[in-house]
Amino acid sequence: MATWHDGPATLAIGPLAVPLEIAASYRARTRGLLGRDGIRGALLLTPAGSVHTFRMRFAIDVAYLDRRLRVLAVVTMAPGRLGLPRPRSRHVLEAEAGAMAGWGLVAGTAVEVDVPGRLTRG
Secondary structure, eight states, X not given: OOOOOSEEEEEEETTEEEEEEEEOSHHHHHHTXXXXXXXXXXXXXXXOXXXXXXXXXXXXXXXXXXXXXXEEEEEEEOTTOBOOXXXXXXXXXXXXXXXXXXXXXXXXXXXXXXXXXXXXXX
């Protein structure tokens, strides 16, 4: 099992490489996308099983990932919403609304996280 740390990485969805920020510490997960007007790429919250969009400035796509980095579900959330916890979810991927459809990210897709110096597969 991977040990996660805050910082930059790359999300691999098949041949597509997406800029990724990892939020593994309590502080980074709590802050998430709050106070931002958008995000280039995606944010991985780990560990996480649910999210909210209270005080968010924009709608987001949310992908719930299992421990093997396989997508369990993808939903779009408007600001001011509370997402329900997803059984088996270990990580949550967030991006601007519409981004995940553009990447072809759907339930069942397996992703990889490339942290400088290390590749993490499910």
